Amino acid sequence: MNIDLTLREAIQQQLQNLFGKQAEQLQIQPTNPEFEGSHTLVCFSLTKISGKNPEDTAKLIGEALVQQNSIVAGFNVVKGFLNLILKDNAWLQVLQQLASKTHYGQLPKNGKEIMIEYSSPNTNKPLHLGHLRNNFLGWSVAEIYKANGYKVHKVQIINDRGIHICKSMAAWKLYGNGETPKTSGIKGDHLVGKYYVVFDKQHKTEMQALISKGLTEEEAQKQTPIMREAIDMLRKWEYRDPDTLQLWKTMNSWVYAGFDETYKKMGVDFDKLYYESNTFLLGKEQVITGLEKGVFFKKEDGSVWVDLTSDGLDQKVLLRSDGTSVYMTQDIGTAILRFHDFPNIEGQVYTVGNEQEYHFKVLFLILQKLGYAWAKQCYHLSYGMVDLPTGKMKSREGTVVDADDLIAEMVAEAKTQTLELGKTDELSQEEAEQLFQMIGLGALKFFLLKVDPKKRMLFDPNESIQLQGFTGPFIQYTHARIQAILRKANQLGIEINTTKIGEVTQLEPIEKTLIFVLSNFENKLAEAAKDYSPAIIANYVYEVAKTYNQFYQTISIFQETDPAKLQLRIGLSKLVAHVIKKSMHILGIQVPERM
RNA sequence: GGUCCGAUAGCUCAACUGGAUAGAGCAGCUGCCUUCUAAGCAGCAGGUUCGGGGUUCGAGUCCCUGUCGGAUCACCA
Numbered sequence: 211m212n213i214d215l216t217l218r219e220a221i222q223q224q225l226q227n228l229f230g231k232q233a234e235q236l237q238i239q240p241t242n243p244e245f246e247g248s249h250t251l252v253c254f255s256l257t258k259i260s261g262k263n264p265e266d267t268a269k270l271i272g273e274a275l276v277q278q279n280s281i282v283a284g285f286n287v288v289k290g291f292l293n294l295i296l297k298d299n300a301w302l303q304v305l306q307q308l309a310s311k312t313h314y315g316q317l318p319k320n321g322k323e324i325m326i327e328y329s330s331p332n333t334n335k336p337l338h339l340g341h342l343r344n345n346f347l348g349w350s351v352a353e354i355y356k357a358n359g360y361k362v363h364k365v366q367i368i369n370d371r372g373i374h375i376c377k378s379m380a381a382w383k384l385y386g387n388g389e390t391p392k393t394s395g396i397k398g399d400h401l402v403g404k405y406y407v408v409f410d411k412q413h414k415t416e417m418q419a420l421i422s423k424g425l426t427e428e429e430a431q432k433q434t435p436i437m438r439e440a441i442d443m444l445r446k447w448e449y450r451d452p453d454t455l456q457l458w459k460t461m462n463s464w465v466y467a468g469f470d471e472t473y474k475k476m477g478v479d480f481d482k483l484y485y486e487s488n489t490f491l492l493g494k495e496q497v498i499t500g501l502e503k504g505v506f507f508k509k510e511d512g513s514v515w516v517d518l519t520s521d522g523l524d525q526k527v528l529l530r531s532d533g534t535s536v537y538m539t540q541d542i543g544t545a546i547l548r549f550h551d552f553p554n555i556e557g558q559v560y561t562v563g564n565e566q567e568y569h570f571k572v573l574f575l576i577l578q579k580l581g582y583a584w585a586k587q588c589y590h591l592s593y594g595m596v597d598l599p600t601g602k603m604k605s606r607e608g609t610v611v612d613a614d615d616l617i618a619e620m621v622a623e624a625k626t627q628t629l630e631l632g633k634t635d636e637l638s639q640e641e642a643e644q645l646f647q648m649i650g651l652g653a654l655k656f657f658l659l660k661v662d663p664k665k666r667m668l669f670d671p672n673e674s675i676q677l678q679g680f681t682g683p684f685i686q687y688t689h690a691r692i693q694a695i696l697r698k699a700n701q702l703g704i705e706i707n708t709t710k711i712g713e714v715t716q717l718e719p720i721e722k723t724l725i726f727v728l729s730n731f732e733n734k735l736a737e738a739a740k741d742y743s744p745a746i747i748a749n750y751v752y753e754v755a756k757t758y759n760q761f762y763q764t765i766s767i768f769q770e771t772d773p774a775k776l777q778l779r780i781g782l783s784k785l786v787a788h789v790i791k792k793s794m795h796i797l798g799i800q801v802p803e804r805m
Numbered sequence: 806g807g808u809c810c811g812a813u814a815g816c817u818c819a820a821c822u823g824g825a826u827a828g829a830g831c832a833g834c835u836g837c838c839u840u841c842u843a844a845g846c847a848g849c850a851g852g853u854u855c856g857g858g859g860u861u862c863g864a865g866u867c868c869c870u871g872u873c874g875g876a877u878c879a880c881c882a
Contacts, residue, residue: 237824245825250824250825252824252825257862263862290825369882372881374881513880523808523878524878531880536879536882537881564809564875565875565877566876566882567809567810567876568878569877571809594810595875631844660819661818662819666810666874667817667818670816670817672831673817676830677844678830678831678845679829680819680829680830681844686844690842691842691845692841694842695841695842698841737821745818752830760846762842763837763847764846764847766840769841783841805844
């Protein structure tokens, strides 16, 4: 029984009986806890069809529902709000129905396909805190869509080409002395990142030297020996110079090995990878075709542009005067290639920071102008920056929080606190290590995902490391607690039988609240998909855990003598554990049996 | 300067998309472990929702205006 639907139908029927007319829309909301009831009908807008004031309207509807309907037991009216009290029996039916579903929270396949892009790093430095928010978000949104019945393709575009990687290459060539991840013992992405920093330092000192010789800053910027080396490498790369290509491949492979390790630690994965080095040429072709079709235009110097002034935007360059491609060129190519590879996808979601909103607005417009109908189904999942208490993260100033370091710190903190609480007594060494990982990573992911993606957020290391309150570990703990109960039930030989639950005659208020919260799960999943927001799931699962802990604390399960009630409470616990596990999975967080 | 986003308790965030007396966590203060896990629960305290107008039965939410963050407007990615 869908309680919401049943209620709506009943109300519409009574409106018909009472006033000879149904409402276009019924506004039903959860009842404010200070009043009795669970569902509240807001009656202000119904005065139009009742011709009476809100209070009288509410009263009439309430009386009619109690008289004629099977699920409403009572009501009260406050101003224009009709608070409905449902029969215990209705709650029991809801619970029985939810408990009998084997895949509650997994909607049936809807035949739709969607592509979600996230991560998409540059290959010249390791991943940092900003990437963590990006990866967790993208991965979780993919899971949200899966739970809603979509077939999902998780992809990323790897920016493996361009001046940024040439900078690391140049620095390594000049100052690396053949150092490799093996000889140095440094993780590949960190090693390449190290030479990016070397480049920057060297470039700055060389610039000073040039400026003191009388060059302007702008001139010096482009003429330092190390910058010349990098630019030369980029040119050689474009011309397929074998040595340059070899170095490029080698250093990128170091980075990929490093990334793979980090992704694995993060619990993030992809179905397909796209490389900029493979897509930028396709983008070029598209631009040339567009030029021939008259969608774009060429300036005297040979550069190709798109004019978006009629759309309220500016002109945008698509090919430089020397014929080389820009960021936009490559993104055009990538988008088209993806729809070619996966013809059934109905849209693409780009998980990219909000500083690129303008870029994506332009990209989608260009794709539309090129005549791709699917361009309207492209969505920029734009998320806010992660700030530190010290301010903005800047890689050049060294105020970056490294992803590997942060994960290690979180796990270490989880270990310290877990050992302090003496929670590892029953666990083997290996189980304990797994638990620390689960808790540390769970705390981190939950911390980053509980905030509305669109909003800029503050990452306070002290707060993120907390394991009490509105945190991942709090929810993991609740799950472990329930598992202890289920183990005990198992020992006592109690098996859950949903028909037995139906014999219960009276429910505690907290039990009704819990059933109500649980019955909202699939609505929340739909809402989260619509808004591309794991935060909705995070807030929801917190509410579930909190409500369960209230239940747990007020009711002693195994002291119950009525076998039907015992069944109900264990069944309810089991369902809560299921919803927690599924929700947390959607957030990319594992959940322990003990902690 | 143009465009876009944001501002809610000391701090970090919510608020069912216009509903009732704006809710949580952290920090502070009180209680509760001989019972199924106290990483928990119950309670106290904490608010002019940035200021000012407007729209209506009703505004943190919508409109106008001002103030203060921020992002973006590159032949960078």
